[in-house]
Amino acid sequence: MTLLLPEPTTTPTIAAGTMRHKASSPASSPYIATSRRILIEAEIAPPWIAAVERRINELLLLPPGWDTYGAQPITVENVLLALxxxxxxxxxxxxxxxIVPTVAGGIQMEWEFDRTAVEVRVDEGGAWFFVGDDSGEHEGPASADLSARAARVIAAVPYST
Amino acid sequence: MNAEPGAPDPIGDDVRLFRRITQHHLVDAPSEPLGKRISSAAFQPSSADEGISVSLEDTMDELGITSTDLMTLAPPSIGLSFVTARQVRAPPVGKDVERAPTGDDPSHGNIVGPDSTARRRHLARLAQVQWVIEPT
Structure with missing residues (x-):
């Protein structure tokens, strides 16, 4: 997956895998003057990737206080790390x-199955994993172990529509 | 045991704690009776670490604040959920609730105490949705 992040002066690129993401800042997107936008260019990607792109772009438009309790707006940086x-x-x-927004300026990705669950939150507190599997509930900062557990849980329930 | 003079009134176990839920945190869940569930993200403490904002039913009753009033405080919200103080204090949530009145909401309080995703998920599961305004 490749992340392309056009900024006013720089365009960071993170390359890894088969999908390409672009995030455009207001300065580089003349038709977006008051918000930010993520573009995902995917040559090979899950069938739902366009829906993820739409959802993220909706969330990036949330104003401060969107939860009625003073939540922060979602940042492009947190979204890119989540992706x-x-x-x-x-x-x-x-x-x-x-995908849901978090009050600390990030997003949370959730998979909820019958007996297992994965939640990955990325916001000002960093990246945090929760995995509920056959062995119990595990959570903590992003790590190879939690990532592997999460991937196993997700892989056990194939996409079906 | 009597509260110390000047200390806030204790919050009874049966007091309901109301929290607004935005449409962003009401997510599809085909296996749920209403086809929706509340995301654990709806029970994330504020970034200022003050806790999870709620409105306390006992103060609402005392001041004549209704659930409708809570919703008009915040037009973007579409749902009003509640948990009881007992549910908040009992395992596996294991948190507590404090009074923290604000200018906008004199019945305001905070759910405080140890935080984890597991606790947020339990709160989200325990929360009952009082009513929902369909988004326009």
Whole structure:
């Protein structure tokens, strides 16, 4: 997966895998003067990737206080980190994550199955994993172990529509 | 045991704690009776670490604040959920609730105490949705 992030002066690129993401800042997108936008260019990607792109772009437009309790707006930086984690968790036939905003300026990706669950939160507190699997509940900062657990849970329930 | 003079009134176990839920945190869940569930993200403490904002039913009753009033405080919200103080204090949530009145909401309080995703998920599961305004 490749992340392309056009900024006013720089365009950071993170290359890894098969999908390409672009995030455009207001300065580089003349038709977006008051918000930011993520573009995902995917040559090979799960069928739900366009829906993820739409959802993220909706969330990037949330104003301060969007939760009625003083929540922060969502930042492009947190979204890009979340997408880089997503890339490591899913395959082409993986089920889509549910994506929700967090009050600390980030997003949370959720997979909820009958007896298992994965939540990956990326916001000002960093990247945090929760995995509920057959062995119990595990959570903590992003790590190879939690990422592998999460990927196993997600892989066990293929995308089915 | 009597509260110390000047200390806030204790919050009874049966007091309901109301929290607004935005449409962003009401997510599809086909296996749920209403086809929706509340995301654990709806019970994330504020970034200022003050806790999870709620409105306390006992103060609402005392001041004549209704659930409708809580919703008009915040037009973007579409749902009003509640948990009881007992549910908040008991395992596996294991948190507590404090009074923290604000200018906008004199019945305001905070759910405080140890935080984890597991606790947020339990709160989200325990929360009952009082009513929902369909987004326009």
């Amino acid at each position: 880089s984690l997503l890339e490591r968790l899913v395959d082409l036939d993986s089920p889509a994550p549910i």
